[in-house]
Structures are given as structure tokens and as C-alpha cells.
Amino acid sequence: MHVARIRSSYTGKDGERRDYESAYLRRTYRKDGKVRHETLANLSGLADGVVNAIEAALKGTPLVPAGAAVSISSSVPHGHVAAVHAMAVQLGLPQLLGPAGRQRDLALAMIESRVVRPSSKLAGLAWWSDVTLGTDLGVAGASTDEAYAAMDWLAGRQDAIEKQLAGRHLGPQANPSRMALFDLSSSWMEGTHCPLAARGYSRDGKKGRLQIEYGLLTDPAGRPVAVRVFPGNTGDPTAFAALARVVRERFGLERMVMVGDRGMITTARITALNKPDSDSDSSDAAAGKSMAGKGRRKPGAEAGAALPGGQYGWITALRAPAIKKLIAEDGPLQMSLFDQQNLAEITSQDFPGERLIACRNPVLAAERARKRQDLLAATEKALAPIITRVTAGRLSGKDTIGIETGKVIGKYNVAKHFDVTITDDSLTAARRQDQIDEEAALDGFYVIRTSEPAAGLDSAAVVAAYKNLKYVERDFRHIKADDLDLRPVFHRLEDRVRAHVLICMLACYLTWHLRRAWAPLTYTDPQPPRREDPVAPARRSAEAAAKAASRHDPDGQPVRSFRGLLAHLGTLTRNQVTFAGTTQAVAMLADPTPAQRRAFELIEAPIPLVLK
16 A cells, blocks of 8 residues: 555636645555556545655654654754854964964863853863863863963963964054054952052052053054053053063064053153163163052153154153143144134144144033033032031031041042131032133043154044054953953962963954954944044944844844844754664754854854864
């Protein structure tokens, strides 16, 4: 017996052709030398599944319940680590780290897991077995000692790794402007025995905690290239000089334009750097002891002699006291310069041989004025209960009143704008309006200084280059909080601390490329509008604004944050499947969603069954 399927068609009175299929249960036999068919039943009215089951049974196929047809022995998250590993391979990161081997696999796993799931090293070791990363890279079950040995190995290769990155992104072909961005940040330490831990200006707001400083060097687009760790009381100029020497001496880049924040790049540092027989090592060491904290500098460092004919140029900005001097009655910076434009190039005898580009941003001026008024009002509100207690006689004594006042007067950093008078039975606080107005006159003004001639960079290009420091600040946000969770630091040995920061920098390098590739799937603006006016605030493109408003892309697919996209990719699992009647498990991927498929398309990689 067998199931016979007969396909037929007919044309109706309306002229439309209709196709249909009939199914019959038939017995076939031979009689008088001829094959005969006997129809036993018409199966056409049964559901397709029933007909298929009868046909399979007649063919001898064993039938099992649907729930017993397939068993899944394991289902492991795979998509997120597969995407990050595919990007790492595409960037040549394994080869960048060093020769193949156990330590390279462990270091690569630490970098990739820092992107996917930031955590401590010990937590990361346990997590590797929960995803395909551990099995595929052969690091599942790695011991703590192995992980620390891999960190030591990676720290020893830092110069070689960064030299290759510098060749890729700071060399003359990749970076014709010969420009590099630099900034300094800090993170607090857990523990007190690390030689690098010291008290200094905390950019994390962790007052009283020991910390480390680390300087990040990037290309003009903010792509991380190198990082250096310093003691927690290192000043900005010292850190800048140290990393600039690395660029010149170890990377072999003789001609660069270094861009740094105000107070970081001083004339003395650049002059020393450009001297062939620079003795800046000793001067930097001495300066590191006296410049604990951001912005501290030696008197006279802001204005100095013209630079010699060195190969390193720079772009930075002036501090408020220097701007205040330029804007004085007899100074070169006058309000009339901004009647028709928002930037003007000026010169000053205090900065011989330098170009000064003065900028005025009305939006920034309004925001600073609003913020100042809010802080002044908040300080007055905090002082009001103390004044009430003094007036009512519940608080007396000059010293006691002074202690209570000191607890709140500096909370919002505007104590300098108040005249506070304290006696044994009175307390008054009045605004220094003249001083407030004097400070407000500088709102929205900033002055950029550079050694680069106008033939190489016009005024607008200098302003744009300085404002590109926002990319380094963005990298710090990604490294410290948004993506990679560098802080706090738990390591005690200097080399382990440096290795930890290097792992985070290389993970930031990976993240930079992933964010750029996945911009269509996230809230990142894939094509920011070109800024005709470098002083005006940056604007988002219409496409990015539409994505943010609707939370969907033009195709109607949901838009996610970068972290949200990685979490969604993690739902793409690799399963060990065993089919009924067999004993061998088969590795199979779950069906990818449209977003998961698109994520791999954007990084130009197929969805791999195994990482390698």
C-alpha cells in the first residue's frame, strides 16, 4: 500500500485556472502481467499532517511524539561573543597582541569579555564557561594564576602593541594632518598598597580616596592608540610630556600636532620635548611632585618664549585669568570683534610666536549664566536655616557659627561670590555682585592657542581640532562607566594595574569600531552633519533625531542602545541537539532575528558556528 498524490487543474466558467491535489490510499498489485491499482480510501479530506504521517508509516519511517523527536542537551549564549570576536579578528587584534599561544588566547578572552560583560578578572574567569567564548578559545576552566600570568605577558608587550596601532592610525598615510588627541583621567583604587596609588585631584568625585591617573592618546577621530598609567598625584603637563615622548621616541613619529586641554600643554613642556638632547625626564619627575591635581602648573608656564624650530606642534586653550587679561580695556580681545562673527584671530605680546583664536558661543554663555544663578540660589537656600538659627538665638558663638557655615558655603563651589560676616550673635551673607558680573563677562568666551602656522591650519580648523577632544572624553566615558567599567581598580602590583588599564584601552578600541559599524541599529548618529561653523553647538542628523523620537529605524525595526544590542545578540544561542534514533549530538544555532542577522552583516562577517 502507498499514498498516491494526484495533481489536477481545471478552468472555471470565469476563465480562472485552479490547481488542486488529491490523496488516495492505494494498493498496487500485478495481474495478468499488468500493474493494477486499487483505491482503498480517499484521503483528500484529511489534514496534510495526517496524510504525511500515513505516508511516512507506510514507508517504514518510525514515528515518535513531537516532544521526543529532538532533545537539546545544552543551550549556550553565543551571538554577542561571536560578534565581538569577529570584529577582533577583522581588526587583526589576535596578531596585534603577539604570537599564538595560551597567553594570547587568555589575553584576547579578557579583552573580548570586557566588551561583552565587564567584570572583575575572577568573575570573568567563571563567566567564560557560561558562554561559547570559553570553549571555543580554549580558556574555560583557566586558573587565576594563568590569568595573572597572561596579564603580565600583555603588559610586557604594551610598547609593541601600541607601536603597531600608532603606525595604523597616526602615521602620515592614515593621518595626513599628523594630529593626535590627548587627555588625562583618574580612577580610584581599592586598597592602599599599590605604589601608583596616591591622593590627587579626583575626576570621579571620590574625595579622600587613593587613585591612579592614566593618559589616553587617540587619533583625530578618537580611536584609542596608546595609554599610560601615572601615580595619582601626577599633574597634567607631566603626563602629557611623558606620553608625547613615547610618541616621538618609541613610535618614531617625528612630526605631530598634539591637542590637549587647557593647562595640560605648556610652553615649557613643548620646548623641552623639541630639544634633541631633552632633559625633560628629570624635570618631569620634579614637576610631578609639585603638580598634584588637574590644572596646577608652575608660575609663568602659561605664557613663555616662542618655541624653537622643533617638529612637535600643539593646540590647547587659555585659562580664565589669561582670557581676563586679554579682554581688559587695553587688551587685544574686544567685544566689537564678535559683532559679525563668533571667532577672531588675535595676537598678544604675552604669547609671542603663537596664534590665538578667540571664540564666543552665545548658547554656552546663556547656560553658564543659568548654572551660576542656580548655584548661587542653592547656596543661599542652604545658608538660610543657619541664619534663622542664629537670629533666633539657637546658635551662637563666632567659632560655632563659622563651623556650621563652613559645612555648606563651599558645597556648590561659589563661596568666592559671597561676603560672609560672622559675629558671636549674627551671620550675614551677601553676594559680591561686582565680582559675579566680572566673571559673567567671560561667559561663552574661550581662546585657543597654537603653534601651527595659518598656512597649515586656518582658524576654523584649529577650533575644530580642539573641539575634537570631545572624542577622548567620550572614550573615557566608555572606558570608565558606559561600556568597560574600568573603575575601581583592585590590583596591587604596578604591572597588573598597567595591564588592567591596557586591557580596557584595547577593549575600547574594539568598542569604537563596533559602535561605528552598528550605528544603524543603535541611537548613534551614523552620519553627523558637517559643521559649517566650528563654534556653534553640534547637531544631530535628521535620521538620528527620527530614530531617537520613534525608537525605530526607517525599516520599522527597534533601535537599541549599544549595551542593549549586545544583550539581544546574546539571545542567539548555540545548542547541542540530539535527534530521535541517534546518539550523536549536533551543534546548531538558533534562528537569528532580523536585528541579529543585520548586526553581523554590518561588521561584514557571517554568523559563525564556532569562534575559531
